Amino acid sequence: ETGVTQTPRHLVMGMTNKKSLKCEQHLGHNAMYWYKQSAKKPLELMFVYSLEERVENNSVPSRFSPECPNSSHLFLHLHTLQPEDSALYLCASSQDTRTSGNTIYFGEGSWLTVV
């Protein structure tokens, strides 16, 4: 138990569906992240939020839409995805983004399959 909870753990969706991934952290952290992990590729940083403000959007297609309503919750809204978007999506948090050397705490991930 890392203190970062992701739901759902598994999601299968059609290319025309709209779904959302949810992340909640119970660590009192101020920074939250979305990463994408595909087979044989480096872990890709998608979005960074600091105190509910998005500080990084790593050229992620607009079919992925993040939302951070408060420092404990982070969503990833998905719509009109492509099969190549199938991957493990990892949410993470850290104390903040301004201090170097923060440990990043990851959730267990949401396995997404686009059919």
Next chain:
Amino acid sequence: SQQGEEDPQALSIQEGENATMNCSYKTSINNLQWYRQNSGRGLVHLILIRSNEREKHSGRLRVTLDTSKKSSSLLITASRAADTASYFCATDNSGGYQKVTFGTGTKLQVIP
């Protein structure tokens, strides 16, 4: 890109042997961290080494850092079947905010 690159991509050893994984990176860093990921799960932080440190120990883990060669190694001594996992190095840049980037990982299999 700032991300670290782990080597080898895969490693298979017998229980009780030592496992060594290496990480190389391209630009200067503040810190380097090692993480572990069990199959299909999230990553778990193992150890952090700062740029002014050369070696660090934590239990059966030993990490070295050579900033002149831009490389780090993770040694797991007396490996156990439970050490089977993927291991990632993560580099921490010195930008305006902490940006941690990961490599593709080393997949370690420890055979009982």
